Amino acid sequence: MLVRLFTTSLGKKFLMAITGAGLFLFVIGHLLGNLQIFLGPEAINRYGHFLQTTPEILWPARIGLLVFVGIHIWSSISLTLENRAARGTPYDVKEVVDATLASRTMIWSGLIIFAFVCFHLAHYTLLIVHPEFRDLHDANGWHDIYRMMVLGFSNGWVSGFYILSIGLLCFHLSHGASAMFQSLGLQNAVYETLIDRLATVAAVVIFLGYISIPLAVLAGAVK
Amino acid sequence: MKLDAKIPAGPLAQKWDKHKASIKLVNPSNKRKYEVIVVGTGLAGASAASSMAELGYVVKSFCIQDSPRRAHSVAAQGGINAAKNYQNDGDSVYRLFYDTIKGGDFRSREANVHRLAEVSVNIIDQCVAQGVPFAREYSGYLANRSFGGAQVSRTFYARGQTGQQLLLGAYQALMRQVGLGQVTLVPRTEMLELVVVNGHAKGIVVRDMVTGRISSHSADAVVLASGGYGNAYYLSTYGRGSNATAIWRAYKKGALFANPCFTQIHPTCIPVTGDYQSKLTLMSESLRNDGRVWVPKKKGDKRSPSEIPEDERDYYLERKYPSYGNLAPRDISSRAAKQVCDEGRGVGESGLGVYLDFSDAIQRLGRAKIEERYGNLFDMYHEITHENAYKSPMRIFPAIHYTMGGLWVDYNLMSNLPGLYVLGEANFSDHGANRLGASALMQGLADGYFVLPYTIGDYLASQKPGSRPKPDAAEFKQAEQETSERIQKLLAIRGKKTITEFHKQLGRILWEHCGMTRSEKSLKEALAQIPPLREEFWKNVNVPGEGEELNQSLERAGRVADYLELAELIVYDALMRDESCGCHFREEHKTEDGECQRNDEQYAYVAAWEFTGVGKTPTLNKEPLVYEEVHLAQRSYK
Amino acid sequence: MNVTLRVWRQRNAEAPGRFETYEAKDINPNMSFLEMLDVVNEDLTRRGQGPIAFDHDCREGICGMCSCVINGEPHGPEYKVATCQTYMRSFHDGETITVEPFRSRAFPLIKDLVVNRSAFDRIIQAGGFVSVSTGSAPDGNAIPVPKQNADLAMDAAACIGCGACVAACKNASAMLFVAAKVSHLNLLPQGRPEKEKRVLAMVEQMDEEGFGACTVTGSCEAVCPKGIGLSFIAKMNRDYFGALLKMGRGRPATVET
Numbered sequence A: 001m002l003v004r005l006f007t008t009s010l011g012k013k014f015l016m017a018i019t020g021a022g023l024f025l026f027v028i029g030h031l032l033g034n035l036q037i038f039l040g041p042e043a044i045n046r047y048g049h050f051l052q053t054t055p056e057i058l059w060p061a062r063i064g065l066l067v068f069v070g071i072h073i074w075s076s077i078s079l080t081l082e083n084r085a086a087r088g089t090p091y092d093v094k095e096v097v098d099a100t101l102a103s104r105t106m107i108w109s110g111l112i113i114f115a116f117v118c119f120h121l122a123h124y125t126l127l128i129v130h131p132e133f134r135d136l137h138d139a140n141g142w143h144d145i146y147r148m149m150v151l152g153f154s155n156g157w158v159s160g161f162y163i164l165s166i167g168l169l170c171f172h173l174s175h176g177a178s179a180m181f182q183s184l185g186l187q188n189a190v191y192e193t194l195i196d197r198l199a200t201v202a203a204v205v206i207f208l209g210y211i212s213i214p215l216a217v218l219a220g221a222v223k
Numbered sequence B: 001m002k003l004d005a006k007i008p009a010g011p012l013a014q015k016w017d018k019h020k021a022s023i024k025l026v027n028p029s030n031k032r033k034y035e036v037i038v039v040g041t042g043l044a045g046a047s048a049a050s051s052m053a054e055l056g057y058v059v060k061s062f063c064i065q066d067s068p069r070r071a072h073s074v075a076a077q078g079g080i081n082a083a084k085n086y087q088n089d090g091d092s093v094y095r096l097f098y099d100t101i102k103g104g105d106f107r108s109r110e111a112n113v114h115r116l117a118e119v120s121v122n123i124i125d126q127c128v129a130q131g132v133p134f135a136r137e138y139s140g141y142l143a144n145r146s147f148g149g150a151q152v153s154r155t156f157y158a159r160g161q162t163g164q165q166l167l168l169g170a171y172q173a174l175m176r177q178v179g180l181g182q183v184t185l186v187p188r189t190e191m192l193e194l195v196v197v198n199g200h201a202k203g204i205v206v207r208d209m210v211t212g213r214i215s216s217h218s219a220d221a222v223v224l225a226s227g228g229y230g231n232a233y234y235l236s237t238y239g240r241g242s243n244a245t246a247i248w249r250a251y252k253k254g255a256l257f258a259n260p261c262f263t264q265i266h267p268t269c270i271p272v273t274g275d276y277q278s279k280l281t282l283m284s285e286s287l288r289n290d291g292r293v294w295v296p297k298k299k300g301d302k303r304s305p306s307e308i309p310e311d312e313r314d315y316y317l318e319r320k321y322p323s324y325g326n327l328a329p330r331d332i333s334s335r336a337a338k339q340v341c342d343e344g345r346g347v348g349e350s351g352l353g354v355y356l357d358f359s360d361a362i363q364r365l366g367r368a369k370i371e372e373r374y375g376n377l378f379d380m381y382h383e384i385t386h387e388n389a390y391k392s393p394m395r396i397f398p399a400i401h402y403t404m405g406g407l408w409v410d411y412n413l414m415s416n417l418p419g420l421y422v423l424g425e426a427n428f429s430d431h432g433a434n435r436l437g438a439s440a441l442m443q444g445l446a447d448g449y450f451v452l453p454y455t456i457g458d459y460l461a462s463q464k465p466g467s468r469p470k471p472d473a474a475e476f477k478q479a480e481q482e483t484s485e486r487i488q489k490l491l492a493i494r495g496k497k498t499i500t501e502f503h504k505q506l507g508r509i510l511w512e513h514c515g516m517t518r519s520e521k522s523l524k525e526a527l528a529q530i531p532p533l534r535e536e537f538w539k540n541v542n543v544p545g546e547g548e549e550l551n552q553s554l555e556r557a558g559r560v561a562d563y564l565e566l567a568e569l570i571v572y573d574a575l576m577r578d579e580s581c582g583c584h585f586r587e588e589h590k591t592e593d594g595e596c597q598r599n600d601e602q603y604a605y606v607a608a609w610e611f612t613g614v615g616k617t618p619t620l621n622k623e624p625l626v627y628e629e630v631h632l633a634q635r636s637y638k
Numbered sequence C: 001m002n003v004t005l006r007v008w009r010q011r012n013a014e015a016p017g018r019f020e021t022y023e024a025k026d027i028n029p030n031m032s033f034l035e036m037l038d039v040v041n042e043d044l045t046r047r048g049q050g051p052i053a054f055d056h057d058c059r060e061g062i063c064g065m066c067s068c069v070i071n072g073e074p075h076g077p078e079y080k081v082a083t084c085q086t087y088m089r090s091f092h093d094g095e096t097i098t099v100e101p102f103r104s105r106a107f108p109l110i111k112d113l114v115v116n117r118s119a120f121d122r123i124i125q126a127g128g129f130v131s132v133s134t135g136s137a138p139d140g141n142a143i144p145v146p147k148q149n150a151d152l153a154m155d156a157a158a159c160i161g162c163g164a165c166v167a168a169c170k171n172a173s174a175m176l177f178v179a180a181k182v183s184h185l186n187l188l189p190q191g192r193p194e195k196e197k198r199v200l201a202m203v204e205q206m207d208e209e210g211f212g213a214c215t216v217t218g219s220c221e222a223v224c225p226k227g228i229g230l231s232f233i234a235k236m237n238r239d240y241f242g243a244l245l246k247m248g249r250g251r252p253a254t255v256e257t
Ligand SMILES: Cc1cc2nc3c(=O)[nH]c(=O)nc-3n(C[C@H](O)[C@H](O)[C@H](O)COP(=O)(O)OP(=O)(O)OC[C@H]3O[C@@H](n4cnc5c(N)ncnc54)[C@H](O)[C@@H]3O)c2cc1C
Pocket: B039, B040, B041, B042, B043, B044, B045, B062, B063, B064, B065, B068, B070, B071, B072, B073, B074, B075, B076, B077, B078, B079, B080, B162, B163, B189, B190, B191, B192, B225, B226, B227, B228, B237, B238, B239, B242, B243, B245, B246, B282, B284, B401, B402, B423, B424, B425, B426, B437, B438, B439, B440, B441, B442, B444
């Protein structure tokens, strides 16, 4: 049974949807975590400190994420290759009937997101980009994530890249968040349009939520 | 030739059961030693092939389309009859039997028709079990509608796509057997010769329509279910691929052709709009349930229908046939339409059309109901004519639609050539001189599911297992030779006229001289025109391309060549039958109010024609029609 | 009206193909697209050139034989109709119309606009049926079928097996076709006993034939002449995972592979 999940097209779609859904939830959770920046240094640093000092939550989450991203990427790439092969001779007139841009470019939006995540990890988790961030500590002696973000985003280029990538992520989700219901068979003629709308709304909300942070920093609202 | 219909003795209602109990059987372990060829995958062919495979016979199934599911049965819209009496409106096997005999104007075989009515009930059960999504009531039970020529509601339907759904049922059963390796499927392949070995049909020669390869296939028995030959008339409601080739080659190999002139003309088709037109589209007869047929009372009244007040309209069917009204049988409705058009009261630019009006029904039941019942037909009408039939009435006119005639078969569906079985529209069948709506699907499936699987055993049991010839036997090589030569001959002509030009010309001759009405004069005229056209064809037709490739021109050329011979036979038969019956209306023989005047003393027989050579007068064999149960009456739908 | 045609011509599967340009002069707008091709072919024949090979039979949108990609759209510009029901009034005078065959690895080209769609038959052979042999059926009314189910099953069963969904899909996926057949039978009580077996086997065969997977782009639904809906794909996915779960729960494996 499990074998079929990895061998048949529907199986791979299932994996992609499940992992996609997982990543989707992470993105939301992570957004909520990050928004604490508006509650001031105290709150967000406590959150960060909490995470860092409770490995029994952190590590399962990290490993889970890693596995999900891995499966998601693997299935998407293997399916994309199969799909390319399936057409054979291309059409001369390439007319797109009723298919959104997002739906046709999932693999690209996805891959760029991946690149972003790598940079992002280097930036804020592994602190490769700014090793000096490691020495930022606040009054409680906790790692000063607040200052780290402010410093990080005060660089216009970095903020720009974030905003762009997050835009792509949400573009990805605008299709993905409804497609996953279809792929999991949780869709029917009645909810079809409703789910599509909700997906778009979710994507926009997530976008605004995330970019509010770099924007706030650049605007000097958060300093 | 002495024709033995092999009708079992005993009371009509018990013939079939008695017969089943008495015919020879093939023992189960021997079945797999017999190979049967089935030409055609329509309702008749697919149901026969799958049912025989289920019994254990080794089956080879041929069709000209790329998939069996595309056989022309798929186009049937209206429905299928069965004497289920689910409506409790007094239907019964006997009533269906009688309606069919009467509808056929007493020119069909009593015993066959009764058997058809008997098994009709099993057909519905079988199809439901296969997953055919018949229309249902809110109760979840099967729904029915009424059709022409009947006063009970016994027609089962699946929206306007009954034929498609029934065919998919049979096709799926066939695919199951292909998957099990019991049936070998040979699509895009055209049968071009029947091979007869020591008087028995033992195989066929075919052309692979993709590669052009000619090959032979031998078997213990050959089943032809290749459909009707109405395309001889060029414009018809048939699929463009429907053809007479399979049965025509069998005829030329000695099989008898019965009642060729019985060609049905359907009253409700979309009128011709231009000579570029390649086919005519049927508007299902079921529309006559709720539509009212009328023309203006005044000659040449060119006002738009909405401007013509009620009292200036002539609802001629309701006027002439009060008790059946708009549901009068096809032959009668068609002729009535022709009559009013001949009087100059036809509608539309051409003046060749009558109105089919739904305004009353829409008022009575509301547009939603009508949409639910006929939505797809109204859409189809709109696509073709660009007119909205919810607002203004449809324009309809009769068109060639079905052929009651076909190869002669006995009660076992075996032709006079032993080992050759003929099913569905291809045989001369159970419909006499006129087929009632929703009865062809019934007959095709009856033949394939519930008759042939029993009766073929009777023949096979008499054949030693493994006694079938090899496909490289002399008879096959000979037939292959003839086939290739014929193809080369067609390709070598490279004349001036296209195939279509010949086909259209032939069609016009048949339609004008041997169509809705016929007369000695018109028929003799046709007999004078056809042979020269045939000769010109063989001198001056232009068939492009080669034989060893997909060559659709070559395919059509072969079929038109056959029509040019068949047409002559149709006319011979019409000329010989000096009476009016059902679809066959001879001007010389009508009652004072213009109905068919049968002549039972002289013509109560099946005319089974025997090939004597192209252009030579065929020999007529008669199978007298003996009626034990019904007494022949003047057909009345008043 | 006059139109210019750019038609894909290819002698056979091996031969190289290319576009040929033909002028179709004084065409009647009420001609069907295929009747227009007939006229062009008559003309080609007279001029001693090979006519264009294209599949067609019923010419009323029910057999599923016709299969052209017209200006990049399978079955042409009109909504919910097949190529044979496309009329010249849908094009404008002087237009250049490009006509291509259905393109898919699983539909090998035979000639010009004619392709081989036997892959669909093989998918049906894998499980697109109810295993009921002739004669073994109970009375047609023995099992009532809720009208909604019967109607929904009919919606799915309306599929004409034309393959336009594959031709339109950016992944050349056959999901809509397979979903239609799976749903048609799985929705009816008569089809339930083989529900799992059916969906597993048909999906397996679909993959084997080399069709792509579905990324929910929706082009198939848009070109389907019978308006088969995406929700049937969702239903098939549901049935598929349901079947996997049942197998997982140690139910006797319901498919022979
Ligand atoms: C538009 C239309 C609507 C109709 N509506 C109804 C209706 O509502 N109710 C009703 O009862 N009847 C209806 N009929 C009549 C009915 O559909 C047909 O009579 C019946 O389906 C014929 O079935 P068949 O199996 O005998 O032949 P077909 O279904 O025509 O099948 C013929 C088969 O033979 C094959 N074939 C033909 N020639 C060759 C060859 N040379 N070599 C190899 N294979 C060959 C074809 O590929 C095809 O598979 C309708 C007919 C039409 C045209």
